[in-house]
Amino acid sequence: MLDFLKARPRTEPAAGKAVPAKPARGKTAVTFAAHLCFEHVFRRYGDTYALQDVTLDVAPSKVLCLLGPSGCGKTTLLRIAAGVERPSAGRVLIDDEEVAGPNRFVPPEKRGVGLMFQDFALFPHLSILDNVAFGLRSLTKTEARAEAQAALDRVGLGHYAREYPHILSGGEQQRVALARAIAPRPGVLLMDEPFSGLDSRLRESMREDTLAIVHEARATCIVVTHDAEEAMRMGDSVVLMRAGRVVQTGTAPELYRAPKDIFAARTFSDLNEMPTRIAGGRAATPLGTFGAGGLADGTQAIVCVRQGGMRLLAAGQGTPGRVLDTRFLGDVGLVEVAVEGLDNPVFSRMREADVPATGSEVGVAVDEGAVLVFAAENGAETPTP
Known part of the structure; x- marks a missing residue:
């Protein structure tokens, strides 16, 4: 992300700026959850494999956590699901329709996929409301602003709609990024280490709040993390990856109690x-x-x-x-x-x-x-x- 796109977080409002009273949170708009599948997906850069024969099935409305060390292929898989990258081989299907593979490639904006970046990627020159409305291109301006306001209300930041990202703390910026991701009501929501930049106490509260919003939205969700505890707390299922391959898939108790190998055991x-x-x-x-x-x-x-x-x-x-x-x-x-x-x-x-x-x-x-x-x-x- 270019430097000029990155908002500089501040923990306090700008001097002399009055902040309206905080309203109660709204309800998250419900979407139609999608069924997401990866079939024998490879991603190669020259002679190096970032992904090797990855096959996964993510059921509608479920939260799947991709867990593993840095460089194991988690983010690459997320980018392929979003349409930001193409697989070198294999297929990605959403609701049994091929969106990436040898026969077809659907661009990101036509996949019904929401992507939440690790660095939040808020536009500093746009108001918070306009940041959230930015991806709602298929709606009229009035409709887009109404949907954006509803999403901001749900994350508890509706009172900041006319402000700018620089007045927000890191946790508040994270919530704006979440509002922007859920505003288009995506069938699949992809989150790339969304809590890694927050301190431990804030990370825990934001994790629980985000999970509640995801469940309300009923979107199918993939969360990338390198934190085993976070994966166990958030995921309906957990996929452990190493060197571009899936090591083990299952529920948190299954992976903890019966790790497949010593790498999996050390992870948990x-x-x-x-x-x-x-x-x-x-x-x-x-x-x-x-x-x-x-x-x-x-x-x-x-x-x-x-x-x-x-x-x-x-x-x-x-x-x-x-x-x-x-x-x-x-x-x-x-x-x-x-x-x-x-x-x-x-x-x-x-x-x-x-x-x-x-x-x-x-x-x-x-x-x-x-x-x-x-x-x-x-x-x-x-x-x-």
Whole structure:
């Protein structure tokens, strides 16, 4: 986005500018939710694959979160759905109609798709009302302004209609961007890390408010995020991506409780990892012997224990250990413990009131429900052009 298009956020209204009283929020206009499908989508830049054989089905009115590290292809997939980019191979369908593929390409403005950018992309020279009305080209000016006002009312900013973006805080700009995205009543709403620029407290409240508005609008929604907690809180389903491929798809409980591989497990949990070799259908570690998770005997494996499943006992119980360090995290404490038989210390999350003193002797035990076992190496997959 060009610099002159970016509004400069301010947390307070301009000096001497009176702000009208804030009205109650309105109701979000209901749209007809669309069915969005990606079929074997590839995106290649030269010899580099941004997307590799992505197939997804997003049911009408559902919220799907695309989760993964930077550079994994999340935003590229969003841009292909919006029509900003073309796939190198594969198809995108909206309500069973091909909008991108070998046979057809529908331009962005004809797809019924709303796109909310990470940087909000508000026009500083337009009023807030005109920013929201900007995409309503098919309506008369009067109709467009009425729809824009209704969208602003729904996000609680109707009283700012005649003001300009520079007087708004970051959170308020985010709400204006949301109003602009929902004003045309899109069948599909795409949001690219919409909360990443907000502080943690504001991010939480904006997340809940945005989710309520999306549910009211009944639009099919894809949210791009690199925050696992955000994905679990917002998504009816979560798609975990890595290196342009879909690693795993499911509900938040499914991905958390049964991650497909160690990458997925690390995404959703802070883990203690212990290398081992499977023997007799079991994985032996200094902290106990656990089920092999279906791995064959002789397999090099990693036993993973979530930090919350690492219990600290009185000295003389469990596996001997010594507390190396403690860190205050609010309601919980993070305790670093050296354990007999392990080269690396383990970490335990526990109630702050129960945290032992640094240097004290403790026993260490494991809740078996917090144990995951994976093969030490995962085979690399080769893309198909």
